[in-house]
Amino acid sequence: MNTVIIQPPLVQLNTPYPSGAYLLSFFRKTYEERHLSGKTEWLDLSIALFHEIFSEEGLRKLFSLTENDALIAAQKAEDNYDDDTAFQIRRYISEQDLWCSWIDIICEISCSSGRFSGKEYKHEFVRSAHIPRGMRMERYLSEIGKAPSADDSEVLASLALADIADYITAIFDNNFSLIRYAESAASSDMPFSKIEEASNSPVMKYFYEPLLKRLLSNYINIEEKTLFCISLPFPGTVTAALFTAKFIKKQCGHNAIIAFGGGFINTELRNTEEKKLFDYIDFISYDRGYGSYLSLLDKAKSDQLKNVLNGEQFYKIKYIHNGKIINPLWSDEFYEKKEDLLTKEIIPEFSEIDFSRYPRLADTDNPMQRIWSDGAWMKLFLAYGCYWHKCAFCDTSLEYVNHYCKNEINNLFYGIKKQAKKTGVYGLHFVDEACPPVSLEKFALLNCMDEQKPRFTFWGNIRFEKTFTKDLVDLLSYGGLTGVSAGIEIATGNGLCSVNKGTDMQNIVSACCAFKEAGILIHSYMIFGFWNQSEQDLIDSMETLRQFFEEGLLDSAFWHKFTLTLHSTVYFEWKEGKHPDLKPLPQKKNSFSENTIHYEGENKSEKYSYALNNSLSNWMKGNNLSEDVRTWFDFKMPLPSIKKNFIHCLVNNYEKEKNKQFSNTEKGFFIWIGGKVIILKSANESCQLSWTYMGELLYADVTKNKAETIAKLLYSIKPENCSKNENDSLGMSTNELIDILGKELFVQLRGKGLCKLLSKP
Known part of the structure; x- marks a missing residue:
């Protein structure tokens, strides 16, 4: 039996979504152990569709299909006195040859794919008068305040792609x-019939279907059975997934076995009774998928x-039999243990992915936001689930949150x-719900100790908590950590309690201080519009956020904006x-x-959105940081009850505690x-x-007879110089160090290179 894992379009473009990498590794491991034959591959059809459209051939087809409609739309805009829209559309049509050639x-x-060198074109691309231009590109050029240089080419290239995307959407x-793609259709309250209609769209018909015919040709008109595992991580992949399944059913007939799985399935379709869905697929696989496929x-x-889908229940498998939905066995001790073992063992399989095909989109000048889209990160997790799993707004009843299972870090590394x-590719993005601090430390140490260079650079999701001390964060930075994202949510004491965040403002500030001192980028998630959030609490949270910046x-x-979900603690x-x-x-x-639950008054908080987003956009650029937060609203808001130096005082507390x-x-x-450590010459005994x-x-005074011993000792306990033997200890204990350094020098070196480990090696 062949197995094809498919990521339908469209997901984040700069790197492959990781579910396919994990499933590919799982199936190859399982088939090898069971001596099963057949081809197993992973097709990222998201990046494939991107190149199908954004190519010379693709754009020529696009303009051929749309020129008449575009000119009609331009005339209609002009008739409605919308001269700017008419101008933009007509410019696209007139410059179509330029777009196709560029x-x-x-x-x-x-992308820097290596087909040819794009570097030399950067100079012409930013300066020439004979380059296609769109509204986003022109806005950028008008706002940079200087003549463009080759350094601006990556931003302009990203904006050029966005300009073409705007044309596709409009015309x-x-x-x-x-x-x-089509995210609003699947994430709204639409019935399945409307989502089916959305799947029969122009992009699907004229670009995606020819792509499917070409890439799935090896599985059409063959006698072998093929299992197609289609991943739906987000609402925006649903319509393309349906189109994919429909195409496979038609082309492969009874030889195709089609399954849906992924984040959207796990959260939105857990209780689905939509029988029409099974006209497209044979079954649904929930959660990690390992146990369901094994069953x-x-x-x-x-x-x-x-043949086994005959009315019997299976672990985390849903299907239809004789017109009746057969629901999963949600619990099975045997397969749960199997899944946890596999979670600890499986290494996501990226080795067949051509990362040079993925565009690095430089669509923002904010360094932390740019890290998401500018870089070919291999996405993976240190642990499945969340070690806290108690936040009120989170889907805490679902496995991806509440079932915590750590990877074996040596094996993963x-x-x-x-x-x-x-x-x-040596860039890693840890997509954990929250990376376990102990696992991060171990990974960073291995990154230092490994003799095979280059080392990894990595970033990921964490929780702002007291575990992230100056020592731990310095080590993580030394070991390759470059950025973190975490939730503050509601930045007040009452707010943190109301969402059961499990931390407090002092711990959040202390963690941020440690990360910033170590040169690590920080992104924070904020929430507003909790059903019982008062205006006072909102303005206090906003004021606290201002002080953070x-x-x-x-x-x-x-x-x-807070969303009430079916699977949340609330x-x-x-x-x-x-x-x-x-x-x-x-x-x-x-x-x-099914996951979104509407509630009375849920839209009353929408009036705050513009002020919150506008102020934040300015603060991220360092603008208007001293302005009264109430001035961002065009209606009266209460005076913040937070003191103007609230965060500054917490920073001072951090410094005092650190010194202590x-x-x-x-x-x-x-x-x-x-x-x-260098020994400086001296004429006396010190x-x-x-x-x-x-x-x-930095400098420290020591006696001459101990200088060389101390210098050698410190060099010997650098992680790069420590033994790779797991039975040998890493570093030295407090007493061992004080015996050689003395208490005074020991204290002097703390925070200046002598770093305490979070856990005993």
């Missing part, structure tokens, strides 16, 4: 988006998966290092009789998606992450040691 160069500037297919494979011969050697503790942030508590002021509304009976920690000699294990740490040149 699009491959634009993609090469963004050809109003569902189109560069990131998530089918254990029952069936490799090429007879369909060396496994993904093999992938890096094959792909040439004023103190230089954040690089970027984003305001999310909704579960409401069903138990708590939160009487929360008034959920009945769900629409024919709605395809560095002055004590509590037990622990330590490593050296400072520079090589001499100086000198070393660098975080860009500073």
Whole structure:
């Protein structure tokens, strides 16, 4: 049996979505252990569709299909006195030959695929008068305040792609988006029939269908059975997934076995009774998928998966039999243990992905926001689930949150290092719900100790909490961490309690201080519009966020509007009789998606959106940081009850606590992450040691007879110089160090290169 894992369009363009990498590794491992034959591959049809459209051939087809409609739309806009829209559309049509001749160069500037060098074109692209231009490109050029240079070419190339996407959306297919296709259809209250209609769109018909015919040709008109695993991580992939399944059904007939899985399925279709969905697919696989596929494979011969779907229940498999929905077995101890073992063992398989095809979109000048889209990151997790899993707004009843299972870090590190050697990509994005601090520390240490260079650079999601001390964060920075994202949510004491965040403002500020001192970028998620949030609490949260930026503790942030979900703690508590002021509304009976629960008054907070987003946009650029937060609103808001120096005081507390920690000699294990210690010559019995740490040149006085011993000792406990043998200790204990350094020098070196480990090696 063949197995094809498909990522339908469109997802984030700069790097492949990781579910396919995990499933590919799972199937190859499973088939090898069971001695099953057949081809197993992963097709990223998201990036394939991008290149199908954004190419010379693709744009020639696009303009051929749309020129008449575009000119009609331009005339209609002009008749309605919308001269700017008419101008933009007509310019696209007039410059179509320029777009077609430049699009491959634009993609090469963004991708660096190696088909040809795009570097030399950068100078012409930013300056020539004979280059296609769109509204986004022109706006950027008008705002940079200087003559454009080759350094602006990557931004302009990203904006050029966005300009073409705007044309497609306006003239050809109003569902189109560069990131998530037809997202509004699947994420709204639409019935399944409307989503089916959205799947029969122009982009699907004229660009995606020819792509499917070409890439799936090896599985059409063959006798072998093929299992097609189609991943739906987001609402924006649903219509393309349906189109894909429909195409496979038609072309492959009874030899195709089609399954849906992924984040959208797990959250939105957990209780689905939509029988029409099974006209497209044979079954749904929930959560990680490992256990559900194993339960089918254990029952069936490799090429007879369909035959076992005969009315029997399977672990986390939903299907239809004789017109009746067969619901999953949600619990099975045998397969749960199997899944946890596989979670610890499986290394995502990226080695066959050509990362040079993925555009690095330089669509913002904010360094933290740019990290998301500018870089070919291999996405993976240190642990499945969340070690806290108690936030009130989160889907805490679902496995991807509440089932915490850590990876074996040694296995993960060396496994993904093999992938890096094959792909040439050494950037990692940990997509955990929250990276476990102990796992991060171990990964960073392995990154330092591994002799195979280059080392990894990585970033990921965390929780702002007290575990992220100055010691730990300095080590993580030394070991390759470059950015973190985490939720503050509601930046007040009451707000943190109301969402059960499990931390407080002092711990959040202290963590941010440590990260910023170590040169690590920070993004924060914010929430507004909680059903019981008062205007006072909102303005206090906004004022606190302003102070975070004023103190230089954040690089970027984003305001999310609270959404009540079926699987959240809040909704579960409401069903138990708590939160009487929360008034959920009945769900629409024919709605395809089920997770979003509407409630009375949910739209009353929308009036705050513009002021929150506008102020934040300015603060991220360092603008208007001293303005009264109330001035961003065009209606009266209460005076913040937060003191103007609230965050500054917490920063001072952090400094005091840090100095206190560095002055004590509590037990622990330590490593050296400072520079090589140099012994400075001296004529008397004392001499100086000198070393660098975080860009500073530091000094310490020692006796001459101990100088060389101390210098060698510190160099020996650098992680790069420690033994790779797991049975050997890493670093030295407090007592061992004090015996050689003395208490005074031990304290002097703390925070200046002598770093305490979070856990005993």
